[in-house]
Amino acid sequence: MLDVCVIGGGVIGGAILRELTKYRLNVVMVEKSADVCMGQSKANSGISHAGYDAKNGSLKAKFNVLGNKMMPAYAEELGVKYRNNGSLVVAYSEEEIKTLHELKARGEINGVSDLEVIGQEELRALEPNISDNAVGALFAKTGGIVCPYELTIAEIGNAMDNGAKLNLNFEVCSIDKKDGYYTVKSTDGREVDAKMVINASGLSSSKIANMVGDTSFKVGGRKGEYILLDRESGDFCSHTIFKTPTEKGKGILVSQTVDNNILLGPTAEAVEDGETYTSQVGLDFVIKTANEMMKKVPLYNTITSFAGVRAFSDRHDFIIEESKVAKGFINVAGIESPGLTSAPAIGKFVVEEIVANILPLEKNENFNGRRTPDYFFKNLSVEEKNAIIKKDKRYGKIVCRCEEITEGEIVRAIHENPKATTVDAVKRRVRAGMGRCQGGFCQPHVAEIIARELGITMEEVLKSEQGSRLLVGKTK
Numbered sequence: 001m002l003d004v005c006v007i008g009g010g011v012i013g014g015a016i017l018r019e020l021t022k023y024r025l026n027v028v029m030v031e032k033s034a035d036v037c038m039g040q041s042k043a044n045s046g047i048s049h050a051g052y053d054a055k056n057g058s059l060k061a062k063f064n065v066l067g068n069k070m071m072p073a074y075a076e077e078l079g080v081k082y083r084n085n086g087s088l089v090v091a092y093s094e095e096e097i098k099t100l101h102e103l104k105a106r107g108e109i110n111g112v113s114d115l116e117v118i119g120q121e122e123l124r125a126l127e128p129n130i131s132d133n134a135v136g137a138l139f140a141k142t143g144g145i146v147c148p149y150e151l152t153i154a155e156i157g158n159a160m161d162n163g164a165k166l167n168l169n170f171e172v173c174s175i176d177k178k179d180g181y182y183t184v185k186s187t188d189g190r191e192v193d194a195k196m197v198i199n200a201s202g203l204s205s206s207k208i209a210n211m212v213g214d215t216s217f218k219v220g221g222r223k224g225e226y227i228l229l230d231r232e233s234g235d236f237c238s239h240t241i242f243k244t245p246t247e248k249g250k251g252i253l254v255s256q257t258v259d260n261n262i263l264l265g266p267t268a269e270a271v272e273d274g275e276t277y278t279s280q281v282g283l284d285f286v287i288k289t290a291n292e293m294m295k296k297v298p299l300y301n302t303i304t305s306f307a308g309v310r311a312f313s314d315r316h317d318f319i320i321e322e323s324k325v326a327k328g329f330i331n332v333a334g335i336e337s338p339g340l341t342s343a344p345a346i347g348k349f350v351v352e353e354i355v356a357n358i359l360p361l362e363k364n365e366n367f368n369g370r371r372t373p374d375y376f377f378k379n380l381s382v383e384e385k386n387a388i389i390k391k392d393k394r395y396g397k398i399v400c401r402c403e404e405i406t407e408g409e410i411v412r413a414i415h416e417n418p419k420a421t422t423v424d425a426v427k428r429r430v431r432a433g434m435g436r437c438q439g440g441f442c443q444p445h446v447a448e449i450i451a452r453e454l455g456i457t458m459e460e461v462l463k464s465e466q467g468s469r470l471l472v473g474k475t476k
């Protein structure tokens with residue numbers, strides 16, 4: 001019998017799982033996909049929001065501000081890229097300047113420090129490529145950027161290094177309440193018995209809650225489409241630049257990423273399911289808005305487009321509570337933006353304020369929260385690189401030329417928790433295939449390395465999900 005079963009391998013489930021391993025508990029994460037971080041957590045803006053946007057007194061405001069404060073140390077401990085680049089909410093009319101002052105006041109009530117409304121000149125000095133129509137901005141110095149998939153993978157990997165178990169391809173289809181515990185069942189007949197269940201299943205969270213008779217909320221999907229520009233244009237802007245929000249939401253942003261790409265997007269379109277394809281209409285809107293916000297957007301450096309789906313609840317706030325109808329069943333649902341920012345604070349709260357009231361918590365003296373990836377090999381000095389290559393020749397062989405990723409890094413990603421077993425899983429861990437050619441050159445080599453390391457045939461190597469085979473058979 002396990003103590004806790006966490007449903008959903010996103011940044012929220014990951015933060016909770018890791019926090020649980022700080023105590024002497026037997027914990028498991030179940031995830032329906034072939035890898036962790038396959039939902040909202042893999043396709044978002046990667047912004048650590050300052051916290052001026054959320055409604056005063058909401059859970060979003062509370063966890064956003066706390067999470068933003070925790071993020072630099074959290075990312076550092078997990079060996080994840082983070083940068084405190086600051087955010088600018090830009091006004092393009094005098095009317096919008098009024099909204100900036102309202103946002104500043106709201107942020108200050110939420111507990112955000114270092115908010116300042118700046119004028120045209122200062123804005124232009126900070127961002128020379130801002131449109132001539134910009135008249136001022138709210139400068140949020142505590143805004144930051146973080147790699148969302150690195151963060152999620154690191155949380156779950158670190159939790160596993162500290163004893164947590166991970167069951168992939170485990171799509172929960174029913175949950176039976178027994179005498180003092182739950183049996184969580186998967187579509188392929190596997191079962192997990194646990195005293196507590198934490199529902200962190202993103203877009204599926206109302207469906208999962210329904211399985212224990214909880215119909216107290218509904219979660220819907222809202223798609224956001226993006227365009228990604230190559231690192232060659234990385235200095236186009238340095239802050240995260242938003243338009244002044246309207247009633248419809250935060251709108252499009254233009255931002256540097258931690259890997260020095262430029263991100264444009266996202267749109268906001270209600271969708272019935274988790275559909276993540278991009279559309280001409282959506283991308284045209286991103287281009288039009290980015291061109292209104294900035295001058296000479298280097299669209300010629302576009303390398304890809306993608307979409308993510310936000311899981312918003314009909315309570316218009318995060319839902320973080322024990323279910324009223326199922327004791328020991330915790331809903332952490334409707335975690336749309338700023339969920340990535342809030343993750344460290346939500347993980348801590350769920351374990352210290354909810355789980356602690358249900359299960360006795362005893363400290364795990366062996367917990368080690370540090371994770372030291374070697375994924376940044378290309379950033380090392382020649383001497384450091386040579387020392388590593390001397391020990392392991394595979395670090396001397398570049399597989400992904402665009403991102404300069406070595407075979408050594410790929411092999412490590414395949415064997416390190418949580419193990420990468422698909423081409424996209426390798427890509428999310430070490431960036432092989434994330435560059436200008438988008439895997440055109442390195443994908444076959446990555447597939448060969450996966451086949452060799454896992455002892456499977458090339459035909460068995462998957463791109464991302466079950467059934468997504470890259471090769472169907474030999475031609476000669």
Ligand SMILES: Cc1cc2nc3c(=O)[nH]c(=O)nc-3n(C[C@H](O)[C@H](O)[C@H](O)COP(=O)(O)OP(=O)(O)OC[C@H]3O[C@@H](n4cnc5c(N)ncnc54)[C@H](O)[C@@H]3O)c2cc1C
Pocket residue numbers: 007008009010011012013014030031032033036037038039040041042043044045046047048049170171172173200201202203204223224225266307308309310311335336337338339340341342
């Ligand atoms: C377009 C977009 C932009 C965003 N930008 C930002 C931003 O800049 N900053 C910010 O702070 N936040 C942002 N967010 C919000 C942030 O991405 C989310 O709040 C966060 O990723 C939610 O994480 P999660 O773990 O709750 O959900 P998810 O990452 O969706 O994880 C849920 C997991 O549950 C699994 N699952 C579902 N059903 C089942 C089942 N039946 N059995 C087993 N597993 C199941 C899924 O496969 C998935 O892996 C953005 C979101 C989107 C979509």
